[in-house]
Each structure stands twice: as structure tokens, then as C-alpha cells.
Amino acid sequence: MVSDIEDESHVEPREWFAIAVKPRHEKSVAQALDTKGYETFVPLYKHRNRYAARLRDFELPLFPGYVFSRFELFKRLPVMITPGVTRILGVGPNPTPLDPNEIASLRKTLDKALSARTIPFLQTGSKVRICEGPLQGVLGIIVSVRGEPRIVLSATLLQRSVMVEVDSSWLVSEGRHLAQGGNKEAPAKNASSRLPARESRANSGSTSEGSRELPNRLGGD
Secondary structure, rough: HHHHHHHHHHHEEEEEEEEEEEOHHHHHHHHHHHHHHHHHHHHHOEEEEOOOEEEEEEEEEOOOOOEEEEEEHHOHHHHHHHOOOOEEEOOOOEEEOOOOOHHHHHHHHHHHHOOOOOOOOOOOOOOEEEEEOOOOOOEEEEEEOEEEEEEEEEEHHEEEEEEOOOHHHHHHEEHHHHOOOOOOOOOOHHHHHEOOHHHHHHOOOOOOOOOOOOOHOOOOO
């Protein structure tokens, strides 16, 4: 009886992992894992292409060759034997869980059907949180593209990043957000922490696409 209680009290947490799959097997693997009862996430984007003299929209993987799934690490065998799966990503020999905040930000962004595109992996920069609009709560790194603000979301383990266009008035530095106790909206006296759109355009100069951060007054971590 005691051993049964101990077994029930030790429940392995379900965490998100990145699964490497064979080329063009992202959707079939996700469907197979869904059938087995696993929660999955395949980031997709719409690509318009001309087909048979007509324009058609196709949904393609944002991260080709990968599927995200949530499961208990020590019960991964059914995942590994799924047709199309090659391995579970990790550091060294063991699978490594993904940052749940990164997954949440990616899911929220793509669920809102906002335009997103992949860029070279970006890890350093001024972190900001979106405090208004459809992406409220999403955390990312701010960059300037032709004078306009963009927010970069990353899947660190995959070394992949996604860039999304946002309204500069939605942004507040993450350091200031935490100092305020995580309030959804900053008090009026701290309004200066919001990103100044005009100033960002004035300081952008001839910045090449995605290569420069916005002014340092935004603050960092």
C-alpha cells in the first residue's frame, strides 16, 4: 500500500521537447502523436505560390524538420518509435526540455495569424514585453528594420528565430515590467519606457534589415 502511494506521488512533469523528423514529415508526425494522445505544436506560415495559373496559399513549416511535443521524458518510447521521427533534441546524450515561455510566445503569435518569418538566430539584445494588443504578454528581443520596430522570438535549442512586426506603443522594457511587479500596463509616470516610434525611425539611418537594435534607452534585462 505504501509503495503504491509513493508511486502515485512521483509524477514526472510533462515538458516541451523538440523532435527532429524526416524531411516533409512534420504534419504526419504531429498527426500520429496527436492520435497517441500527445500535445503537439508545428509552427506554420502561409506561403502564396502560383499553381496552375492561379495563386494559392500553402501552409508550410516555420521550422522545417522539427515538431514540438509535450510529454514525460521517461515515457518517450512511443514518441521515438513514431514513423518519421529521427531523434529528440538535447544537449549531450539526453533530451533537453524547451523553455515553456518560448513555446507560449510562438503559439500566441501564430494563433493571432500575424505575419512572421524566420531570420538568423538572435539571442542577445534588449528584451521587451508586449503590454497591449493581441500579443499582450509575449516576451522577445527588439530590433529595428528600416526604422520600424520588430520583435524577435527564438527557439534557443533549435538556434532559430522568428521576426514579427509590432506596434511600438505596445512595447515596454522587460526590466521595467518586472520592477513594476508584472503589471499589464505601466503607470503614467513610467510612460517614457515605451518605445518612441519617431526616435527609432530617426536613429535607424541606413540600417540593414534585422541587423541593429533600437536605442539603448529602452533598457535590458
